[in-house]
Amino acid sequence: MADVPTPVADAAGESPITFSSIPFWARPDALSAAADRVPTGASHVLVGVGESGAAQVNRWAEVIGHDVAVTRVVHVDADGAASGMRAAISRSVVGVRVLVAAPAGSALRLRALAVTAGLEDDEFDMVVVDAEPGGRTIDVFCSHCRTTNHVDAVVDDVISCRGCARSLLVYHHVSRRTGAYLGFMVDAELPRGDDIPQESTR
């Protein structure tokens, strides 16, 4: 498939998302080709977040059949799925394949878990599924106070940091090791708080 996503124009009319660190499967309008691929591996860990994630896990399990070991981890949220996934990976042997079906923000966090657990890129696959209400949250790391915010937002949204109350732009960069988007102050040139520049008197 083509890995070229539909560019999302920012306010300046540019398309930075094309070159960003957001994996193609987590970008807007991404096609989840992995959902239709027949999984191959000596054993499988199938991870689903939410109802749509659980449904995808069931589809994978059906396709894989009973000839290879399958561990299912299904949870309503990424935190629960993460602990189950961590345990399943620690028990797994060489040749394991980890397949994750989750809303985008959760999938990014679970990818980070797979990466930090030492899995190679060809040992896991991500499929982004629809989120139920309340399941659309992503992590946004504040570059100013280092708080990680769990928020319902997309790239280019502006959120309020719960650590420092700055208005953060959700930037099109995702940490591979944490799954968090980078957030920085909307206008980093401006000082904080009440120092909003007054109209020029010149």
Ligand SMILES: [Zn+2]
């Ligand atoms: Zn902050």
